[in-house]
Amino acid sequence: MSERGAALMAVAGILFTIGAILGNSIFIAMSLPPFFLFVLGMMLPTPRSIKSENPDIPAKPWTGQEFTFTRKVVIEGGVGAVKIFQELPEEIELLEGNNLKVLWKWWGTETVVITCRLRCIKKGSFLIPPLQWQSDTLIGMKYEGIIGESLDITVWQRLLTPGQIRSLPSIAITPYPLADIPRVGIPSTDFREIRSYVTGDPMKNINWKATARRNTAVPLVNEYEKEGKKAVLLFLDAGATMHVGNSLESLLEYAVEATGNLLLYSVHRGYRVGVAINHTPPRFFYPESGRRQTVLILPVLNQLKPDSRTVPLTDTIETFHNHILNFDPLSIIITSLDGDTQNTLPDSLRKLKMYYSRRRRFPILVVNITARDMMPQPNGYESSIPALMNLWARPRVREISSTGVTVATWNPKRETFRALMSRQVKRR
Amino acid sequence: MEPETRDVQGIDVAPGEKTMKKLNKPVVIIEGLLIVLMSTLAAYSLFGGNMQSLLLTIGLFLVGVLTIVWKNLGSEIFSGAVLLTMLPCLFKHDSIDILNMSNSGLPGVKTTFMEALGLGLVMILGYLLLKLLNSIQIVHKKLLDGEAEKDEVRKLTREQLVAVSIFVFFSGLISVPLILISSWLHIGILSFLSHFSGNIIAVGLGVLLLLAACFYWMARKVKS
Numbered sequence: 001m002s003e004r005g006a007a008l009m010a011v012a013g014i015l016f017t018i019g020a021i022l023g024n025s026i027f028i029a030m031s032l033p034p035f036f037l038f039v040l041g042m043m044l045p046t047p048r049s050i051k052s053e054n055p056d057i058p059a060k061p062w063t064g065q066e067f068t069f070t071r072k073v074v075i076e077g078g079v080g081a082v083k084i085f086q087e088l089p090e091e092i093e094l095l096e097g098n099n100l101k102v103l104w105k106w107w108g109t110e111t112v113v114i115t116c117r118l119r120c121i122k123k124g125s126f127l128i129p130p131l132q133w134q135s136d137t138l139i140g141m142k143y144e145g146i147i148g149e150s151l152d153i154t155v156w157q158r159l160l161t162p163g164q165i166r167s168l169p170s171i172a173i174t175p176y177p178l179a180d181i182p183r184v185g186i187p188s189t190d191f192r193e194i195r196s197y198v199t200g201d202p203m204k205n206i207n208w209k210a211t212a213r214r215n216t217a218v219p220l221v222n223e224y225e226k227e228g229k230k231a232v233l234l235f236l237d238a239g240a241t242m243h244v245g246n247s248l249e250s251l252l253e254y255a256v257e258a259t260g261n262l263l264l265y266s267v268h269r270g271y272r273v274g275v276a277i278n279h280t281p282p283r284f285f286y287p288e289s290g291r292r293q294t295v296l297i298l299p300v301l302n303q304l305k306p307d308s309r310t311v312p313l314t315d316t317i318e319t320f321h322n323h324i325l326n327f328d329p330l331s332i333i334i335t336s337l338d339g340d341t342q343n344t345l346p347d348s349l350r351k352l353k354m355y356y357s358r359r360r361r362f363p364i365l366v367v368n369i370t371a372r373d374m375m376p377q378p379n380g381y382e383s384s385i386p387a388l389m390n391l392w393a394r395p396r397v398r399e400i401s402s403t404g405v406t407v408a409t410w411n412p413k414r415e416t417f418r419a420l421m422s423r424q425v426k427r428r
Numbered sequence: 429m430e431p432e433t434r435d436v437q438g439i440d441v442a443p444g445e446k447t448m449k450k451l452n453k454p455v456v457i458i459e460g461l462l463i464v465l466m467s468t469l470a471a472y473s474l475f476g477g478n479m480q481s482l483l484l485t486i487g488l489f490l491v492g493v494l495t496i497v498w499k500n501l502g503s504e505i506f507s508g509a510v511l512l513t514m515l516p517c518l519f520k521h522d523s524i525d526i527l528n529m530s531n532s533g534l535p536g537v538k539t540t541f542m543e544a545l546g547l548g549l550v551m552i553l554g555y556l557l558l559k560l561l562n563s564i565q566i567v568h569k570k571l572l573d574g575e576a577e578k579d580e581v582r583k584l585t586r587e588q589l590v591a592v593s594i595f596v597f598f599s600g601l602i603s604v605p606l607i608l609i610s611s612w613l614h615i616g617i618l619s620f621l622s623h624f625s626g627n628i629i630a631v632g633l634g635v636l637l638l639l640a641a642c643f644y645w646m647a648r649k650v651k652s
Contacts, residue, residue, distance in 0.1 A: 004563065008556075009640070015552070016636045023523030025611055026544050030552040032603035033596070037556055039643055040595055079591070081567070081584060100576050104587030138595055140563070 004140030008038040041139030047078035047105050050133050052147045057128070061120045062158040063257075066095065071114045071131065073147070075105055081136040086114055087129045091122040091155070091248065105135075120155040122248055123256065123302050128153055156302055157260045193223045231272040231287045231329035233320060234259055238279040238304055239311040241339040244371045254369050254412040255334045256301045261417050262332060262367075263301075267294050274323060276316040279307050284316075287323055313348035317355075324355040330363045337393045338371040345396075349405055364405045367420075368397060373413035452568045452585045455561050456497055462561075463492035463506065466554045470513040473547055476537045484513065496562055500569075503558035510551055518544055545607065553600050560592040 012035035019027030055071040073084055086099040097116035114131075128151040134144040194210055197219045205221040214220060236259045242252040259275065266273045267290070274287035275297050285297050313333070323329065331352055335345060349364065356362050370393070372386035401407050410420045467488035475481040492506040516536030521544050539547070564585055571581045 004559075007559070011552075011555070013636065013640065016639075017633065020633060020636055022519070024518065024521055025523075025607075026518050026521055026541075026548045028610060029545055029603065029607040030548045032606055033549070033552050033599045034556060035640075035643065036602045037595060037599040039646070040599060042648070081588060098575070098577050100574065102571055102576050102580050102584050104584050104591065106587075136567075138560070138591060 002137075002140035002142070005038055005041060008034040008041075008139065012038070038139060041137055041141070044080070044137060045078040046080050046137050046141060046143050047075050047082050047135045048143055048145075049076040049078070050074070050082075050084075050135075050145070050147060051076070052131050054148060054151065057151060057153055060156055061153065062156045063120050063123050063253075064158055065155075066117060066119045069114075069116045069118050073101075073112045073114065073131065073133075075110045075112065077107075077109075078135065079106055080104070080138065082110075083134045083136075084112060084114065085132045085134075086116075087132065088118070089126040089128065091120070091124065091126050092128075092153075093119045093121050095119050120153075122253065123155050123157045124305075125152065125154045125303065127151065154302070156298070157257050159260050159264050159298075191222060191224060194220050195223050197221045231274065231323070231327035232262070232266045233287065233323065233329045233331045234262055234266075234273065234275045235313060235316060235331065235333045235335075236275065236277045236301075237311075237313060237333065237335035238277050239307050240309055241336055241344075242369075243306050243308055244336065244339045245374050249374060250306055251336050251339055251369055251371050251374070252304065252306050254410075255336070256304055257412075258334050258367050258369065258410065258417055260298060260301055261421070262334075263297055264294060265421070267291060272327065272329075274320065274329070276320060277301075277304070278311045278313055278316050279304065280309050280311060282311060282316060282319075284319060287327060287329065310342065310344070312344065314344075314351050317348060317352050321355055324352070328356070328363070330365065332365045332367060334367045334369070336369045336371055337396050338369075338389050343396070346400065346403075349400065349403065353403070353405075361406075362404045366400060366405055366407045368393075368407055368409045370409060370411045373411060451497075452565060452582070455565050455568070455585065455589060458589070459497055459558060459561050459565075460493070462554050462558055463489055463496065466506075466510050466551060467492060469547055469550055470510040473514045473517040473537055473539070474535055488513065496558060500562060500566055503555055503562055507551070507555040507558065510554075514547060514551060518548060520544070541611065545611070549600065549603075549607075553596055556596050556599070557592065560596065561589075564588045564592065 012031045015027050015031035015034075019025065019029075019031060050073060052071055052073045055069055057069070058065065058067050061067065069086075071086060075082055082103055082105050084101040088094060088099055095117040097114075099114060099116050101112050101114055103110065103112060130146040130148045130150055132144070132146050134142060136142050194207055196216075197206060201221045205224075206219045207222050208219075211219040236255060238252055238255065242250065242255055244251045245253070263273055263275060270289060272287040272289045273285075273293050275283075275285040275293075277283040277300070283300060285293065313335075317324075324331070333345075333348070333352075337345065345366070349366070352364060353362055356364070370389075372389040372393075375385050375389070397407050397409065408420060408423075410417065464485075467485045470488060471481040471484035475484060488506070488509055491509055495501045495505045496503055516534040517539055519534065520536060520538065521541055567588075568581060568585045571584070572578065
């Protein structure tokens, strides 16, 4: 029995008792309306037969995608107030409409349509809980339940179509692999250099004239450029460095977006792509070409959660050192100097440069994601934080650039990754 | 980028102002009318039509507005005060004068049985309406706090108001024939019960419990 029903019965009982004791018909008469109200309330059927169909959800939504969520609910029988609530995970933002419906239901069948405009604000797999309902009778009896099952929704990182960045090939001065030539593969007819003969070189490559001119004991051979696919290695820093932001927006989210886009772009260009995720435990995807890499790597990136531990990048570089030596790849490190409070990046870069030739600019690109515009600024004092972070990071960027490494600073709050990629194209 | 907050509670809005803004006006008007009616009748039943009656009406009205409309404390305090004010008038119709109140010189207007019955019914139906309206008002505020659509909440409140009025009216309507029958029979019943003078209270309580159990059982049966 509800509190309200109990109160009605108590009032009826007290009045009846007084009337019975004093022989007062008026008190007895006064006890009847609350009693009959209670009985009517109990006899009245409550809306409890509530049905709903599963809503339509996009099959593969991406972060930032907006969609309309519509759910039709049919309430049969009963009289009373009905509340219907569609809970949403915090990673899905409600833009328009309302996920809470309230109505008074009279006899008959009532149909309610919940329509909301939603936006996915974070990547990952989430559950949309079942629809909850609660009905309330006149005397305060409450019934509640759920309809249907939880719906699984996987939100993917938004990836650019490779065609959106068209200016990258040709005359880029940054060490993108399109302008570079692979180290392994079938020799082409393009001459590269003359070097001393080593065991295994084909006899037909010996340059007899040059050997005679130099008059050396060891013959000289012609080296030709190799045909084949250039390699790209992506080092994603997913450790404590990227643990900046809140549960909905963090550096890691943007780092994953950058990695996904670079991966897709490289695969589309036909490069061998390897990815190292600096996480606990670390994940390695050795350089391979083909779309299979995206199928393997993107789901892993999508499920990546922030890691509070610092994972040294040097260990990951060490794991890949054979590939770096063999393929001479473009290495792209996706990290944040704002979050790298222990200043570990210079050591990692030093180690990485050891595996590259010093004769030309290092094919190393650091994508530095800035966090300064993600910091909350609740008062005037803290509003200086972005400026201070900028002042702190600027000399470090300059220091890294001076060692021959390209640094691309990306402020995700001010520009898209597409804009950053386009900005990297510098014409001679 | 902080997720946009949907909390509508502004810091610069005074608590009283916020509470009043979330009240449903039709409900407040009906509550006010009921409070005025019940206060006036209660004061009249005690003092008749004089200045004391007017002062008591104002006093009861203020109690009602403060406890029901302003503070949402429920209708029990106000209805209790109204019942206390009406008691001397109602006690004058006791068949068994246990406390000798008929001749104790208590204030109170001398009313006929039907007038006293009318006063009592207005009081109890008013109490029931105020109680249900108060719960409607609380639900209304909670839903607005819970971010429900304003139009939907207004519609729900309007429908609830209609439902509550219908049900209270029907509960009164069902009671009327029983009241009339009991008023015709009570003298006969009393003369019958006078043979069991020592057990009249026990008989009354027994009947009450029996009736309550019977109706509760009926209600559960229908519900299931």
